[in-house]
Amino acid sequence: MKLVKHLANLGYGSRKDVQWMFREGRVTDAAGEVLYADDPLDHDNMRVDGEPLDLAPGVLLMLNKPAGHTCSMKDRGRIVFDLLPPRFRLRNPPLSTVGRLDRDTSGLLLLTDDGQLLHRIISPKSKLPKVYLATLAQDLRGDEAAVFASGTLLLESETTPLLPAELEVLDARRARLTLHEGRYHQVRRMFAAVGNHVDALHRERVGGLTLGDLPEGQWRALGEEDRVRLFAPA
Template sequence: MKGNKGAMRKDLWPMRLNKYIAYAGICSRRKAEELVKRGQIKVNDVIVKIPFIEITQNDTVKFKDQIITPTKKFVYILLNKPKNYISTVSDEKNRNSILDLIKENSDERLYPVGRLDRNTTGLILLTNDGHLAQKLSHPRNSVSKIYKVWLDKKTTQEILIKFQKGAQLEDGYLKPDALNYSEINDPREVLIEIHSGKNRVVRRYFEHFGFTVEKLDRVYYAGLTKKNISRGRYRHLTPDEVRNLKHLGK
């Protein structure tokens, strides 16, 4: 991991260890706490298990016996994910990963925010900003997501009203922020807006009502849309977009 501690703003020092690891692009602050508690981080060649100790510019931090340093360049990429790509960094089955679609040289390690399952398409954010990744993933910040859903059966206004009321799933109650038809001429297509980030929650929601989701596409994420991003392509966020993401939940 390339970096220069001296290039970081002076007011960031001293820095808590979990924040240091996140700024090095290794993972989010929450995951960094786990790495430290498992004894996978060394400070000045000594294993530490306290995530909140303070690091100074003179300390050396290692992960997997490699020196890590906070990055001075954060990268924010918005990708329109195709089907049959997984949104994890590594995969023991050697399947296609969304990282394979990023066609540019970078020394930064990118991680997905707001993961999508293999068969779901649409917007996903990749970044090396562990602090922002944690913020967008935390339930209290209520990051809004809109999905276009293709169902296996036609719906009616009566069914649509049931969809809008919410349902008790095995891992908690879900009530859509908004739900309506996507196309007036096709009652199998609906748009659903939620802020939950639970695993396969949209598919499970419609299964609760006896419907199967045949196709699922995330068309909106935290104020970002797919405009001018064709399937399998991506773009870098603008400074204003990054600023808006960082102010979510404030």
Template sequence: MSKTIRLDKYLSDMTSETRSKVKEYIRKGRITANGVVIKTPETKVDTESDEICIDGKQVGYVEYYYYMMNKPQGVITSTEKGKTKTVMDVFKETEVNCPRFDELSPVGRLDKDTEGLLLITNDGELNHKLLSPKNHVDKVYYAELRNPVKASDIEIFSSGLDLGDFICKPAKLEICDSENKFAAKITISEGKFHQVKRMFEAVENEVMYLKRLSMGSLVLDKNLQLGEVRELTVEEIIRLKEI
């Protein structure tokens, strides 16, 4: 979407340079807008129609970024720096460079020992839509369990499991292989703290391994290794926004 912003903000948003460094570039005449040298940082430019260049190299404007991460175990879903490694620390270790990295945040949370799909974006509106209870966005997990899944578990999950402090919405529990009833897929439309683990605990079972496979229309890329990140395709973004 087109909008008008200050030239120095435009450049600081789209480069790794600080606002003061960008202003220095502008004052030195290194920046052009539509072929004209601009030397005032506060000059307003249109993010869509104006062609902005640094030393003759065009710098396009992108407002929102969308990334898929295959979250590894042992890291927490947080943007805050601390003693424990975060998913944003993992992001920094990849070769993916986002000019607006400081604006990014994960959508929802995965437990420290849970692997799989994690959406990371600076699109606050989409973040809110995906997490809003009223939208009932399905999340699919693969679980390996201490005990085999029973037929009665499937019925209990589908009827809405009572965890004491809240009653889960109906969930879909599927045995992955008729020969291996220790592995299952579960689809939930909520995201309560430790929900999947607590649901299995409620039927006297224990999750030994947990991986998120999908969130809404977004499916974990099978080619994405643990700890890797890639940008979403245009099609994936469009489908996600069709909530």
């Protein structure tokens, strides 16, 4: 029954639903031979209705998140999971976002069903840089880079100073900010602390990964080379 459990965990239906799929001959190998529930598990060789199976457990996905989508399954509005195949919502273990981007922030978002990988990415020990492009409501005043790099900046209602962050000024109202930690709404709160407001925010990079030519609203599975790049030293 390993094959039944495997397909159910991938979101193809309940175990009862999947058992019917086997009875109807809808599950085959790549050559079209009908498979049975007690056959050996060979994910890459399996087909459902002639189509290869969805990604095997242990996936890592990159999504180019549009503004206006939230990272919560419970939100009543648009959510990032709407941009993925519907079956992905039914996977077990579930597919989760690696950290969150708020509703109004766009850009690089990672998702995985691998709990150990998720915790490795978000762990402070990993110190993965996260790079954001911020468009501001007011002109930069000129001392923001020094304030953010100081390691002494306190956000409102917090008692632990922020780690040093690097600010690259692009023009009067645009800047690229590199963080080495992830606090709640950190970029927006940092600019608020220096008297400014973020009108638009886009995450460009996590670790060594960038979106490349991935269109907005689209996703792709990351392979082993991408995972190495994610954790590669800057």
